[in-house]
Amino acid sequence: MTALKRAVFLNLFPYIRNTFFLSSNSAKINCNMKKRLVILSDLWGLKEAEWMDCYLKILNPYFKIEFFDSRKLVDLDLSDNSEGRLHARFVNGGIDRGVYKLVLQEKEAIIVLAFSVGGVIAWKAGLKGLRISTLYAVSSTRLRYEKEKPDCKCSLYFGINDRYKPDVKWFRDLELDLNLIDDKEHEMYREEDFATDLCQKIIEEQFEVRK
Numbered sequence: 001m002t003a004l005k006r007a008v009f010l011n012l013f014p015y016i017r018n019t020f021f022l023s024s025n026s027a028k029i030n031c032n033m034k035k036r037l038v039i040l041s042d043l044w045g046l047k048e049a050e051w052m053d054c055y056l057k058i059l060n061p062y063f064k065i066e067f068f069d070s071r072k073l074v075d076l077d078l079s080d081n082s083e084g085r086l087h088a089r090f091v092n093g094g095i096d097r098g099v100y101k102l103v104l105q106e107k108e109a110i111i112v113l114a115f116s117v118g119g120v121i122a123w124k125a126g127l128k129g130l131r132i133s134t135l136y137a138v139s140s141t142r143l144r145y146e147k148e149k150p151d152c153k154c155s156l157y158f159g160i161n162d163r164y165k166p167d168v169k170w171f172r173d174l175e176l177d178l179n180l181i182d183d184k185e186h187e188m189y190r191e192e193d194f195a196t197d198l199c200q201k202i203i204e205e206q207f208e209v210r211k
Contacts, residue, residue, distance in 0.1 A: 035206060036110045037063035040102075040118030042139075042189070043086050045071035051190035055113070058199035062207065063111070070118045074098040090117050091142075099124045109133050111206065115189050116140060119156075126150025136202060138189040141165055149174050157198065159184030 037059060041049060046069045059065060071086070074094035080086060098121040109131040114122040119140025126132045132152040137143070139158060144166035158165035160180040171178045181188055188194045 034064045038110045039067045040114035041070045042116035045069035054195040159188045162186045
């Protein structure tokens with residue numbers, strides 16, 4: 001493990017399958033008032049999660065955060081680094097396992113922030129009874145195959161240059177807002193500018209912050 005990845009792991013460790021509470025001295029929101037925010041990773045999970053640090057730093061003072069490594073959630077071989085094989089395993093049973101485990105574990109109402117395949121897991125879990133108040137899903141392109149939406153507010157974000165994003169008709173049929181980000185590709189969620197903007201939006205919406 002490189003020094004950078006070791007540092008990222010240590011930063012993420014308190015969030016993995018555990019809720020992390022800030023000390024009262026550093027919290028911007030009283031711990032008892034914090035809403036629960038579940039974060040689901042993309043296909044790569046913790047292995048390449050350096051970009052996640054930006055989200056955690058901004059959202060940490062406002063939410064009780066729990067982080068799920070999507071690869072672990074669906075019981076994939078963590079030593080397999082082939083994108084093609086990983087994708088196939090998610091599609092061929094992995095997503096369904098992740099949905100089952102997430103619904104089984106999470107019994108309280110939660111806010112969800114999910115990336116790529118993590119957003120598909122969260123969406124399908126919502127259809128299976130997961131109590132989601134708001135789902136923020138970024139670059140979850142396989143949602144284009146979904147015919148119904150979960151009973152929650154859904155805020156979906158796609159790069160305008162992401163070739164696999166749902167088409168306009170899909171958004172219209174499911175009565176969802178179309179949030180296309182100019183000049184961005186599928187992995188725009190790894191970029192600090194997008195992460196900062198999205199986190200600020202989440203905070204403003206969840207706490208009704210006035211600009």
